[in-house]
Amino acid sequence: MTAKITKTDEEWQQQLDSEQYRITRRAGTEPAHSGIYVNHDNQGRYHCVCCNQEIFSSQNKFQSGCGWPSFSAQTEHGVVTHHQDQSLGIDRTEVRCKQCDAHLGHVFDDGPAPTGLRYCINSVALTFNAAE
Numbered sequence: 001m002t003a004k005i006t007k008t009d010e011e012w013q014q015q016l017d018s019e020q021y022r023i024t025r026r027a028g029t030e031p032a033h034s035g036i037y038v039n040h041d042n043q044g045r046y047h048c049v050c051c052n053q054e055i056f057s058s059q060n061k062f063q064s065g066c067g068w069p070s071f072s073a074q075t076e077h078g079v080v081t082h083h084q085d086q087s088l089g090i091d092r093t094e095v096r097c098k099q100c101d102a103h104l105g106h107v108f109d110d111g112p113a114p115t116g117l118r119y120c121i122n123s124v125a126l127t128f129n130a131a132e
Contacts, residue, residue, distance in 0.1 A: 005051050005100040016050065023124045024050050024102035027087070027094070032067025035123025039063075043131040045075065049124065051100035055079055056119065058131070064111070064118055069126070071119040072111045080119075082107060095119060 007015075012025050022028040037046070046056040046069075056071040064070035074080055078098060085094040085106065095104045104125045111118035 007100075012050070019124050020049050023122050024048075024104070027103040028122075029105070030068075030122050030124050035068060037069040037121075037123040037126060037128065038067065040069065040128070042128070045129050045131075046071075046121075046126045047129060048097040048100060048102050048104070049127050050102040051097060052127070053079060053097055053099040055097065055104065055126070056121070062112060064120070066118070066120050068105060068120045069123055070111070071121065072115045072117055074119070080104065095121070 009025065013021055016024065019030070023030060041058070041061075043058045045054050045058070047054050054075050057075045060071045060073045062070055062072060080095045081098050083094040083096060085092045092106050093108070095107050096102060097104060102125060105119065105121035108118045108120060109116055
């Protein structure tokens with residue numbers, strides 16, 4: 001993993017479109033079932049839209065029915081950080097890119113074996129690179 005990326009709000013606003021900025025830099029969320037990767041089943045890797053850090057693989061993607069792309073594991077342990085989130089009055093665990101601190105979504109403990117995790121991620125926070 002490369003060094004931590006730090007930019008000003010103005011720099012992020014220049015790099016990202018308004019929806020990407022709202023979700024990744026302001027911890028927003030896209031409407032359920034609206035993201036381009038919800039039903040995406042191509043083989044490849046999903047990267048952080050802000051810094052291009054590889055976050056998830058299609059091998060760990062599954063249909064959870066939650067309305068957002070779901071993954072059972074990170075491509076490499078430690079590429080995301082977990083943070084307590086009580087913004088909706090309930091306990092949730094926010095997921096951020098470790099390299100640039102972008103908000104990606106949340107992780108829940110109701111996923112498939114062997115991890116038991118469901119990373120529920122905003123499509124807007126990701127880019128996709130097809131397998132070669």
